[in-house]
Amino acid sequence: EVQLVESGGGLVQPGGSLRLSCAASGFTFSSYWMSWVRQAPGKGLEWMAIIKHDGSQKYYVDSVKGRFTISRDNAKNSLYLQMSSLAAEDTAVYYCARGRLGSYSFDYWGQGTLVTVSS
Amino acid sequence: EVMMTQSPATLSVSPGEIATLSCRASQSVSSDFAWYQQKPGQAPRLLIYGASTRAVGIPARFSGSGSGTEFTLTISSLQSEDFAVYYCQQYRYWPPITFGQGTRLEIK
Numbered sequence: 001e002v003q004l005v006e007s008g009g010g011l012v013q014p015g016g017s018l019r020l021s022c023a024a025s026g027f028t029f030s031s032y033w034m035s036w037v038r039q040a041p042g043k044g045l046e047w048m049a050i051i052k053h054d055g056s057q058k059y060y061v062d063s064v065k066g067r068f069t070i071s072r073d074n075a076k077n078s079l080y081l082q083m084s085s086l087a088a089e090d091t092a093v094y095y096c097a098r099g100r101l102g103s104y105s106f107d108y109w110g111q112g113t114l115v116t117v118s119s
Numbered sequence: 120e121v122m123m124t125q126s127p128a129t130l131s132v133s134p135g136e137i138a139t140l141s142c143r144a145s146q147s148v149s150s151d152f153a154w155y156q157q158k159p160g161q162a163p164r165l166l167i168y169g170a171s172t173r174a175v176g177i178p179a180r181f182s183g184s185g186s187g188t189e190f191t192l193t194i195s196s197l198q199s200e201d202f203a204v205y206y207c208q209q210y211r212y213w214p215p216i217t218f219g220q221g222t223r224l225e226i227k
Contacts, residue, residue: 035216037163044206044218044219044220044221045155045163045206045208045221046218047213047214047215047218050214050216059213060214061214061215062215095162100165100168103151103153103168103169103210104210104213104216105153105165105169105208105210106153106155106163106165106208107165107168107174107175109162109163110162111161112162
């Protein structure tokens with residue numbers, strides 16, 4: 001059974017940093033592109049970043065370029081999102097999502113981890 | 120950036136009836152298009168990819184159509200568990216991968 005389990009969310013002050021993790025199981029993690037998608041309270045879905053299966057390519061939405069870094073450790077079946085210079089607008093549930101093979105739709109999602117940026 | 124516009128924002132339909140949801144892309148995305156369902160407190164679930172292919176385990180009452188800039192999700196014979204928020208997504212031109220703003224399907 002495919003499972004994605006996020007962790008690392010919490011309350012952080014404006015300007016602070018946080019590192020999210022996503023533990024993957026039930027599939028060959030090293031074969032899949034992975035993404036982070038966030039959802040602000042009561043709002044829609046916003047794609048954040050994507051990383052190639054081997055980590056050699058990474059892409060970001062403009063609003064987080066230079067502040068967020070996506071990475072992965074295929075030996076640990078884990079995906080990460082390092083977030084810095086956080087602002088209130090970054091408050092959201094952050095989901096990790098698996099890219100379907102051969103496409104960039106997302107066939108499996110984690111349950112999400114809530115990041116709250118507030119003083 | 121490809122903008123995705125969903126309509127209507129809210130759709131009220133009675134159980135057993137048909138629901139038709141629409142999504143328009145600001146430029147052609149061919150068939151690199153997906154639909155998701157999200158229920159309160161849950162992660163999104165992939166329904167349709169490639170504009171018309173049902174994902175694993177998705178009931179046949181869900182069907183997707185369209186290509187280019189106009190797409191439709193049809194849910195026939197609505198069940199109680201189908202009332203949720205639905206999002207469209209394009210993955211033709213990225214970054215960024217973009218989603219629509221969502222359509223809330225509610226019980227009439």
